[in-house]
Amino acid sequence: GARLHYAQQWTLIQNYRQETDINIQPPSPCSLLHGSVHFQVWSDRCLKKILDLSALNKHGRVYEDAQFGCLAWSTCESRLLYVAEGKRSIGESYASASSPSAGEPRDKSVYWEDWGEGLTSKSVPVLCVADVAKGTVTVLQGVPSHVSPGQGLWAHDGESVFFVGWWHEPFRLGLRFCSNRRSALFCLDLEGNCECLSGDTSSVSSPRLSPDGRYLVYLEGQVFGPHSQCLSMQQYDLETRKISVLVDVVNRPKKDEFAGLYEALPPRCWASDSQRVVFSSARRNWRQTVQSFSLHSAEKFGSWKLLTIQNDLMVVHCSHLNEAPRGPHSQFFAEWNVTTAVLVKLGFAVLMGKIVDFLLGSYPHTLVSTVRILFLALCFVVNYRGSTGFGQDSILSLAGNIGSQDVKDVQRAVLTALADQTAEKLLTLDPDKVVVMGGSHGGFLACHLIGQFPDFYKACAVRNPVINAATLLGTSDIVDWRYSSVGLQYSYDQLPTPEALTTMLQKSPITYAPQIKAPVLLMLGGKDRRVSPYQGLELYRSLKSRGSPVRLLLFAEDAHSLARVDTQADCFLNVVLWFQQHLYLH
Template identity: 30%
Template sequence: MNKMSQLESIVNAYKTLSKIPTVLGGKLIRNGSKISSRWSVRNLDKGKSSRFLYNYVLNDSFNVIAESEFGIDISNELLSSISPQETFKAVIREEKDSKDAKKQYLEVWKKNNLVHSIDLTALDIHGDVYADAEFGSLHWSRDESSIVYVAERKLPKFESYVKRKGEDKPKMNGSGEALPKKGEEYLYRQDWGEQLVGKYLSVIVVCKLQTETCMVLEGLPEAWCPGQVRFSADGQSVVGVAWDTEPRRLGLMFCTNRPSYIFNLTLDGHMRKISNDGMAVRSPRFSPNGDLFWLQRTVGGPHHACHQLVMLGNGKTKTTTVIDIVQDELKIAGGDSFYGVYCAALPERCFCADGKRLLLSTPQKNEIRSYIVDVDGGRIVDISNKEMPCSTTVLDIKSDVILAACSNLTTPAQLYVARLPSAGNESSIKWVAVSSLCPIPAAVQSSRVQYMHLAHPPHDADVNSFSAILMLPKVEGKAPLVVWPHGGPHSGFVNAFSMEAALFAMLGLASIRVNYRGSIGRGDANVRCLLGHSGAYDVDDCLLALTTLLEGDNNTFDRNNLVLYGGSYGGFVTAHLAGLHPEMFKVMVLRNPLIDLATKGHYADNSDGCAVEAGFEFTEKGAVSEDQLLAMRRCSPLAHVHNVRAPTCLMLGSGDKRVPLFQGLEYARRLKANGVPTRIYMYDDNHSLSSLPAETDNLINGANWILDHLQS
């Protein structure tokens, strides 16, 4: 294949995959007889994804009897929420005015009537509304009279010490606002880092609809930054999560280990702290009975790890543990194995009708599994879709009807519904498909997906086993193989649809995605065993997965065309492999790779991870430890860069707060100095490179770089 036709094939494959929509969420309405689902699809000409609403009406057997004719564009909706009695729908909308200035509105709809529309920007009592997954919320009071949300605290106005102005004015201006503060216009303000840039200090806002008045709630400590708020049952207080900002903010995105508290704040400003000190908490949820549930783990340590599910009974003062931290494995109903809770949040609605059972979805080894949990006895039952190997994520529950999204590497996410069986019979659950599949490329649909469960011979390590997921397309002859460790490091690959994996399959590339030791979904001991062994356990696991494949079948994989592919910490592992085993790999693609723990820690938003992964307790007190700096350098791939021979393509984000771009630039400079073919792409994007222009370019150029060098 010549270069032009090769590139054309890659572009066409990407365009085909870009038309496949992704499930964002869904809501059950009318006791579960109607589904309002939210989707996203890449719009290449616009350079961003379009979000749309699509509705289904079901009969008692969950057959679709009516559905939307077309999707309804909701791309300018930041948040939306249907009221408890389904009387109203609230929407936070963002638009541009005639001068192209951003404006935000709170709208409340009753059927086809716009009953309230409030220009939040014009009110000028707070900054932008938070719509992210860490802080954002839009929640109704039970009586449907009020809405609570989170926004940026309004800053006072600042001015220079020497600004010339007219005659002296009174201390307050005519609007009642304080006059500008002098000399603070350049005062440094730290935000919450990666993908939360511009978020400094949040406030809780309650809107009373009858009078269309919005008020900022007071009463939290100045150093607390609140989010994830919701009304209590009586509507006289809100409950939420508050993160401590002192002595400084560490990045929140993908980091569940930050000091935080569950609090109750009355509308007249009386605050009560509910959770204990020394904990990192998230996702508070009220049951129909008024009991409060949330997820928690200890502060510090790995960025993500196993969580407890705890409960504070209505009227009680002491919490009880519903699901505890699972160190290795827990046998649950039906003899199934359960490895602990690793989800970032509980479903917005997660309780059955009587409030005695709770639903959650969490990574478990190679899949996302869904469970029903008895809140009193703690009995856990797997209710995942077992019709095919897949990941099952619960989206909503209403009147004991469950809505979920299911997908695997060969099948994009689709909506399923099921009726929750009675207590004790949950394993008999029957899932029914609701949505229709769009066309799937034959190369993806026909690919073979295999779980690999691997173990090292017994040695001194406490944990010796790990897993991997192989995706093998049908090709003529032997397939090139992409070795692909995940980022994190404390995250994991699951058998769910992936644009990148599908693209590789369409191009005839097999991929092995490695859940090395340190990954989530295999017990908390597995997560924590990597600490102090970064650059060792993870690298050894990738090598074992690779050699197991190559030794097991000489006719399937082309051992002369092995590819390294990884982003973030996955780039850390692949760069290690390229430096330690330069003779094995033909080509490498790195996206915002972590190259040197010793220098990343000085500038990254989550600098604590550098010390922790190297085996030290993170502290910025006292003298800088030269021993720690040396240990972090020695376990980093920069120590082996002089050995690398694989032509390397780096994709970097100029706005990356998690792994600052200079990590990749330094690596590239050294590769070039050593004569290694190297190319750098720089995107005006953050760590994820997920804006559509950045994604399009880096996936196409990365694939083209791989195919170019496999042919050489």
């Protein structure tokens, strides 16, 4: 039942005498990746060397995640930089003020903090260098004790490395999907001398070195507040040691203009002249590739995502709502979505574009969490105000207005869709067969909708929904958002007050539970660190006590994303059957 990881190799060969002559070799067969801890070094399609990291016993598990992980060759291609879990003996427990004295036995039951949802196996990352020729591994010393290093890359001289360091004092907050954690850009030489290159009061990520080794660009944002913010791109000149703003935060983008930076830079993003940076970013409902600050027409060609660039050859992932991608993809834009595609196969139509554009007007909508509205023949995706792609002002507008602004946006979108199809005399949408589904904050919205409009929605399916923000306060790995979302300031030493808890409760869907009439399907992850499964259980018990139809699926080994293959299939089938049952579509 566990998720399996596969690797597949694609080879692109460019004829440099004819720049337009690009040959894409057939892909290699998919190979299953096992959890063995070793490096394989290949050259000219031949295996040259194997480094058995387990036998060397210098560190724990190698990090493969995008948050901390890296795998970077030095310029001379003899050394490899990566991040791994440090041996517990090299650091102190963050549950106590000091480590045991030398020779004193460690208590195995002492609590070790991790980095939250999706990063539960990450606690004490360390930077490591593997020397391929010598077959040795070195754990780099000199990283400041108050930060956790990651996203490392080599300097041009090969004698020092750059990395992002995240503050883990006084305690760790969840990092996954959170670009608002205090962090800074550091330079560490191989002798253990470390220097902070950026300011230390912001959030920093995605450092990328220019091909000539002179410039280092990175993304910078605010600490706390919304987790997905509009970011600026900073440039550090290694010769003059000066920082300049390359791309600033966009507060209110005008129509058809660049809307700001919202996602990590590709590992390779520099043009060969070291003068241009190429990246992808959201603009309204689309993801676009930006080069020299010019925009490709996503509406015509679909959503574009830059995967990599080398020798000015770009590899771009492109997909549309009705066209499957030719590469990997993750978060939802106006691009291929497998769930939507299967719903279409089952007889649901997908409606995007006109209604969404009509709704936006001067009211930017959001993509923090997606709520999917399913009609008898319609899957409608609403980008409510408060998310990426529409400027920083739109993002900030949601803080303090959850449960109201976002709920009204979704309801207005649904009513507009129904009104339009009535005006155009389309008979495919039945206003008496409207259902709603969503996950996380989308689940929060779905439960608000069936509570605030109890006669409108005929069924509901939610994944790990936020039900009661007040009771969630002490169990979430992102406690800061519980304050920010309701318009309150957060600090690490924050203690709950009656006023704060009252505000959180008032903005939660649990207050509307007595009004809910729609049958509710709950899908919960037993190991969810972001939204405790007890949130869904709280609604389940409330509905059961009132005799309201409710069904709960608990996936004990799954986390917030419910990402295991068997779980995804189980959830999708149950959602479809739930809607068919309560819309009498059998």
